[in-house]
Amino acid sequence: MTNEFVHRFIPNSSPGVREAMLKEIGLENVEQIYEEIPERLRFTGELDIPSWPVAESEVARRIKAAMNKNSTAGEFLSFLGAGCWPHYVPALCTEIIGRSEFLTAYAGSDAADFGRYQAMFEFQSMIGALLDMDLVSAPVYDGATAAGDAMHMASRATGRRQVLIPKTCSPDRLATIRNYCDPWLEIEQVDYDRQTGQINLGDLKDRVSVETAAVYIENPTYLGFIETQCEEIATIVHSKDALLIASVNPLSLGLLAPPGEYGADIACGEGQPLGMHMSFGGATLGILACKDAERFLGIMPSFLTAISTTSVSGEYAFSYHTLPDRMVYSTREKARSYTGTSSWLWGISAAVYLALLGPKGIRTIGEHNMQKAYYAMELLSGIKGVRAPAFAAPHFNEFVVNFDATDTRVSEINQGLFDQGILGGKNLSGEFPDLGQSALYCVTETHDQDGIHRLVEALKNIVD
Amino acid sequence: MTVESLTLAKRQEYEQTETGYHAVRWHEPVIYELSRQGFANEVVSEPEEGIRDRVGDVTLHIPDKVRRKAPPDLPQLSEPEIMRHYLRLSQQTFGFDSGISLGLGTCTMKYSPKLNDQLVALPKFSELHPLQPENTIQGILQIMYELGNWLCELSGMDEFSFQPRGGSHGVYANACIMRAYHRSRGDMKRDEVITSAVSHPCNAGCPSAAGFKVIQLFPDKETGDIGVDALKAAVSERTAGLMITTPYDTGVFDSQIGEYIRLVHEVGGLVSLDQANFNGVMTRLRAGDVGADLMHFNLHKTFSTPHGSCGPGTGAIGVKKELKRFLPVPVLEFDGYAYRLNYDFPDSIGKIGSFYGVAMNAVKAYAWIMSLGAEGLRQAAEWAVINNNYLIKKLVAIRGIDIAWPNRRKLQEARFTLKQMREETGVGTSDFNLRVTDYGIQSYFTSHEPVIVPEPVTPEASDSVSRADLDRFVEVFRRVSDEAYKNPEIVKTAPHRSVIHKTDEEPLYDASKTIVTWKAYREKHD
Numbered sequence: 001m002t003n004e005f006v007h008r009f010i011p012n013s014s015p016g017v018r019e020a021m022l023k024e025i026g027l028e029n030v031e032q033i034y035e036e037i038p039e040r041l042r043f044t045g046e047l048d049i050p051s052w053p054v055a056e057s058e059v060a061r062r063i064k065a066a067m068n069k070n071s072t073a074g075e076f077l078s079f080l081g082a083g084c085w086p087h088y089v090p091a092l093c094t095e096i097i098g099r100s101e102f103l104t105a106y107a108g109s110d111a112a113d114f115g116r117y118q119a120m121f122e123f124q125s126m127i128g129a130l131l132d133m134d135l136v137s138a139p140v141y142d143g144a145t146a147a148g149d150a151m152h153m154a155s156r157a158t159g160r161r162q163v164l165i166p167k168t169c170s171p172d173r174l175a176t177i178r179n180y181c182d183p184w185l186e187i188e189q190v191d192y193d194r195q196t197g198q199i200n201l202g203d204l205k206d207r208v209s210v211e212t213a214a215v216y217i218e219n220p221t222y223l224g225f226i227e228t229q230c231e232e233i234a235t236i237v238h239s240k241d242a243l244l245i246a247s248v249n250p251l252s253l254g255l256l257a258p259p260g261e262y263g264a265d266i267a268c269g270e271g272q273p274l275g276m277h278m279s280f281g282g283a284t285l286g287i288l289a290c291k292d293a294e295r296f297l298g299i300m301p302s303f304l305t306a307i308s309t310t311s312v313s314g315e316y317a318f319s320y321h322t323l324p325d326r327m328v329y330s331t332r333e334k335a336r337s338y339t340g341t342s343s344w345l346w347g348i349s350a351a352v353y354l355a356l357l358g359p360k361g362i363r364t365i366g367e368h369n370m371q372k373a374y375y376a377m378e379l380l381s382g383i384k385g386v387r388a389p390a391f392a393a394p395h396f397n398e399f400v401v402n403f404d405a406t407d408t409r410v411s412e413i414n415q416g417l418f419d420q421g422i423l424g425g426k427n428l429s430g431e432f433p434d435l436g437q438s439a440l441y442c443v444t445e446t447h448d449q450d451g452i453h454r455l456v457e458a459l460k461n462i463v464d
Numbered sequence: 465m466t467v468e469s470l471t472l473a474k475r476q477e478y479e480q481t482e483t484g485y486h487a488v489r490w491h492e493p494v495i496y497e498l499s500r501q502g503f504a505n506e507v508v509s510e511p512e513e514g515i516r517d518r519v520g521d522v523t524l525h526i527p528d529k530v531r532r533k534a535p536p537d538l539p540q541l542s543e544p545e546i547m548r549h550y551l552r553l554s555q556q557t558f559g560f561d562s563g564i565s566l567g568l569g570t571c572t573m574k575y576s577p578k579l580n581d582q583l584v585a586l587p588k589f590s591e592l593h594p595l596q597p598e599n600t601i602q603g604i605l606q607i608m609y610e611l612g613n614w615l616c617e618l619s620g621m622d623e624f625s626f627q628p629r630g631g632s633h634g635v636y637a638n639a640c641i642m643r644a645y646h647r648s649r650g651d652m653k654r655d656e657v658i659t660s661a662v663s664h665p666c667n668a669g670c671p672s673a674a675g676f677k678v679i680q681l682f683p684d685k686e687t688g689d690i691g692v693d694a695l696k697a698a699v700s701e702r703t704a705g706l707m708i709t710t711p712y713d714t715g716v717f718d719s720q721i722g723e724y725i726r727l728v729h730e731v732g733g734l735v736s737l738d739q740a741n742f743n744g745v746m747t748r749l750r751a752g753d754v755g756a757d758l759m760h761f762n763l764h765k766t767f768s769t770p771h772g773s774c775g776p777g778t779g780a781i782g783v784k785k786e787l788k789r790f791l792p793v794p795v796l797e798f799d800g801y802a803y804r805l806n807y808d809f810p811d812s813i814g815k816i817g818s819f820y821g822v823a824m825n826a827v828k829a830y831a832w833i834m835s836l837g838a839e840g841l842r843q844a845a846e847w848a849v850i851n852n853n854y855l856i857k858k859l860v861a862i863r864g865i866d867i868a869w870p871n872r873r874k875l876q877e878a879r880f881t882l883k884q885m886r887e888e889t890g891v892g893t894s895d896f897n898l899r900v901t902d903y904g905i906q907s908y909f910t911s912h913e914p915v916i917v918p919e920p921v922t923p924e925a926s927d928s929v930s931r932a933d934l935d936r937f938v939e940v941f942r943r944v945s946d947e948a949y950k951n952p953e954i955v956k957t958a959p960h961r962s963v964i965h966k967t968d969e970e971p972l973y974d975a976s977k978t979i980v981t982w983k984a985y986r987e988k989h990d
Contacts, residue, residue, distance in 0.1 A: 005840075005843050007844075009574075009575055009768075009844070010843065010844060010847055010928070011928065011929065011930035011931075011933075012850075012851065012931055017931055021850055021851075021931060025850070025853045025854055025857050026857070027853070030850055032873075033849045033850075033873055033875065034748055034849070036716075036717045036719070036874075036875060037719075037745065037875075038722060040722065041721070041749060041754045042749065043747065043748055043749055043750045043753055046838075047617045047618065047747060048613075048617050049617050049833065049841070050834065050838065051837050051839050052838075053835060053836055053839070053840045054835055054837065056579055059831050060579055060583070063607070063830070063831055063834075064583070064586070066603045066606050067586065067603045067607075068588060068603065069602045069603030070588055070589070070602070071596075071600040072587060072591035072600075073591055073592065073593035073596055074591030076600075078596075080593045080596065083594075083819070084593060084594050084595070084819065088508055090507050092546060092547060094585070095547070096550045096554070098581070098585075099554035100562075101554040101555065101562055103559065103581065103770045103772060104559035104560035104561045104576055104770045105557045105558060105559040105560070105562075105771065105773045106560075106568060106571050106774060107774065107909070108906045109901060110964070110967050111898065111907075111962035111963055111964050111966075111967070112487075112558040112901045112907050112962060113557050113558055113773075114963035115556035115963075116553070116557045118553055119550070119553050119773075121981075122494065122496075122982070125494075125496065126538055128980075128981035128983060129537040129981075129983060130536045130538070134983065135980060136980055138774075141629040141775075141817055142629065142817050144817055144818050145817055172818070173815075173818075175814035176815040176816060176817055179640050179814060179815065182674070183674075226530060228530050230529070253536065254535070254536070255531065255532055256526065256530055256531070256532055257530045257532050258536070261532075261533075262530065270818070277590035277591065278590065278591060278592060279584065279592065280593075280601070280820065280823040280824075281593075281594030281819030281820060282776065282820070282821065282823040283776070283824070284629070284776075284818050284819075293978075293980075293984065297975050297978060298975060303774070304978075305980060306971055306979060307971070307979050308967050308969070308971040309971075310964050310966055310967055310968060311957070312964075315491075315965060317967035317968065321980065323978070324973075328632065328665050328669035328670075328673075330913050332665050332672075332678075332913065333659070333669070333679075334672060335665075335668070335669030335670075335672045338632050338635075338636060338673050339632060340632030340666060340777075341632070341762075341775040341777035342629065342630055342776075343629065343772075343776045344772060344773040344774035344775050345775065345776060346775075346776065348550070352550060355541065355549075356505050356507050356543065357505070358503065358540045358541075359536055359540065360535070361507055362535075363532075365508050367522065367523060368508060368511055370523070371511045371519050371522050372511055372515060374519040375518055378519065394525040394526050423596060423597075445508045448512065449514055
């Protein structure tokens with residue numbers, strides 16, 4: 001049978017190659033290979049997928065046409081954050097992760113893929129410096145799954161089952177954590193102070209016991225404020241030999257104390273602010289690290305890139321750390337955690353970003369975010385009936401705005417803003433009924449003064 | 465044996481032995497060694513004066529006890545230096561685009577069309593926030609919805625979710641759905657999941673992580689199948705389900721899979737197929753048609769969204785309609801007029817990760833399927849199996865190389881063994897694997913654990929390789945085999961022409977010597 005199907009992605013599809021290769025194999029046709037699949041299992045029907053190949057130009061046209069139905073946050077004046085934040089992505093980040101070698105590599109040996117292993121070791125080194133932690137994982141899936149990994153590690157390290165999580169944690173993140181921890185861990189939630197948002201230390205003390213594996217805190221929290229009682233929390237947690245897990249925004253760590261300094265035993269977090277576009281929430285990077293390398297090395301479930309030497313003096317080598325029984329690849333049916341293809345490309349982007357910023361830049365960008373957030377809070381709080389921030393606490397680049405005294409619902413406000421080309425903050429009234437009519441606003445270096453003024457003017461008009 | 469034990473003259477001789485390739489060798493320092501105190505790049509400008517004047521020193525709002533005292537030890541170097549550093553690291557990385565990568569079995573290394581990368585770099589995609597109002601994201605939802613429909617067609621399933629961010633993550637999601645299904649029926653006694661030892665490790669590990677006791681069945685020595693008898697002995701009223709890879713990494717299509725599915729269903733269990741190895745059976749086998757209740761595809765493998773040095777990936781999970789209510793939320797729906805993200809599924813497992821997964825991979829997979837069309841998908845699968853069978857034919861002709869389960873024809877890949885070579889020359893698969901990279905091809909995948917086939921070699925020739933690539937790959941294997949028989953030392957001291965020489969493995973195994981950050985390294989060596 002002559003096969004005349006030629007396709008630009010299939011090098012062997014030129015005329016004559018199939019016949020020649022089948023002949024070499026000693027077969028008449030490819031069906032002889034597919035006979036391995038029992039006949040009754042083989043699919044022979046028609047697929048309801050467009051039948052024929054589409055040329056590149058037409059693929060580009062069709063997908064752009066679909067994309068053009070989107071109006072992006074970038075086209076609006078947007079104040080959405082809540083786990084996916086708008087930040088400037090330096091051109092160098094895009095350039096380097098666009099390098100075809102990084103983009104298309106996967107799982108080659110340490111010699112053949114030397115560069116990606118070294119890049120991962122450097123990522124781990126920079127994240128370690130940022131967090132003040134010595135054992136740093138290669139990237140895991142995202143901030144939510146990293147929190148789940150951290151809790152399993154704490155439970156294995158302590159032999160205990162209970163994890164305490166503040167009630168200010170995002171319901172979506174909590175849902176992911178619940179899946180990760182089921183059925184190994186019991187999750188209890190700790191109350192917070194309605195005025196300041198801070199963890200209720202009395203409630204925490206009451207709940208922490210010798211059953212507690214870990215207390216998980218966020219800093220800054222999902223609701224944007226900074227948890228200032230970290231040391232006190234660490235003391236309470238450690239008094240029962242439980243562990244403290246801190247989930248951080250890495251971009252805040254030029255200003256905020258590193259978790260390793262205030263007594264966190266395990267740190268986790270979402271690395272998307274480190275040089276990744278929002279990309280519909282897809283470009284995430286889970287950060288996972290521990291203070292005490294010796295204690296946690298054997299139970300970290302994810303990839304670790306270790307430095308080594310080679311048989312030739314003066315050469316570095318970088319490779320997977322392969323302690324038996326650490327990862328699912330060897331634990332298999334005994335596994336309690338698992339890992340796999342995760343998000344290394346973003347790890348490279350994050351490393352480039354941190355190298356560009358350096359110790360000074362990471363502080364400057366944090367300050368910049370805070371300055372604009374404070375500016376916005378100050379102007380917003382000048383609007384009658386608007387409380388910004390809703391919590392009396394320091395904030396980083398997100399804050400809750402409360403509209404209770406305006407007699408206007410957040411859904412109405414956001415619709416009003418939308419009509420003026422503004423995406424208001426995430427509506428929290430469903431997630432946190434306790435907070436009344438509130439929304440989570442995000443202000444970063446991507447916002448300018450005029451934009452903040454526009455928001456304020458628009459809100460004034462809506463709530464007046 | 466290491467290079468160190470060689471005389472300098474021998475080492476030079478081996479380095480100069482022509483292989484047709486020499487890797488770029490920059491001796492690139494660790495980025496911290498390039499760092500200069502006090503250097504800073506201006507990446508982001510300061511806020512406007514009006515803002516600064518109004519808010520003053522905002523850092524004073526941070527109480528002393530949570531304020532950073534010492535700046536983090538990040539590298540300090542200029543933009544051109546950073547560019548050069550990473551460009552060199554990229555040159556020292558062997559991507560699919562760099563050359564022959566068909567050794568990496570189970571990875572389905574294939575060409576990732578550049579258009580697809582460029583489409584998701586457009587602001588129309590990259591600046592989408594996941595929480596925008598639905599009427600502003602109809603374009604991306606349409607793409608994801610239509611991709612879901614196409615994957616339903618390819619799999620015979622009824623609903624898809626792209627939330628899991630990798631293959632293992634997808635298998636874990638399916639294990640969670642299995643758990644939720646049995647719980648919803650009050651069927652709490654079902655605490656066992658059956659898998660096979662030649663399925664991917666996550667098929668055993670993920671149900672275990674989800675709280676199931678896992679029974680692992682081994683392939684028959686003659687057929688490579690796990691066999692109906694073994695499965696019959698394993699199923700019971702405690703069986704929650706079967707989680708199994710098909711075809712296996714051994715390239716064997718378990719001919720009795722239909723029977724296993726029937727047996728598991730008979731006792732009330734569910735069946736989840738891991739279709740990471742879908743490439744060769746694409747358009748020929750539909751998980752749903754053969755009775756699977758759940759399954760997953762790896763969009764970063766079969767569907768060409770690049771592997772990204774180890775992610776971002778997507779484990780797209782497909783389920784039958786009876787299980788739709790357990791899918792992670794939101795579930796994407798279309799009412800004929802608009803696309804919407806539906807969170808109203810009280811029985812849902814909730815969330816398995818942030819937002820909607822790696823949406824860019826959905827766009828790329830969509831573009832890839834569109835580029836091929838149904839006929840192209842069929843052809844791509846055929847080429848994968850033809851290329852692999854061509855490779856098998858050529859490799860088994862090489863001295864010291866045999867194939868496992870030789871009486872079975874293989875689909876997308878095959879497992880070979882260097883057992884004989886090891887016995888005759890002392891060269892085993894780890895030595896062999898280091899030497900092939902000296903010839904300018906990517907290293908190969910050996911095997912997941914448990915290692916059932918000794919001295920394993922598992923290449924996979926996808927639809928993207930040419931006959932010339934296959935011939936070159938075979939030629940390299942033949943050359944290295946010759947070396948093993950004539951001068952095993954050159955193989956056992958390899959690599960000689962790769963980026964680095966043989967890695968000292970002790971720090972990778974011995975916990976007391978393991979170092980994963982530059983700070984810890986300096987502390988140990990200063």
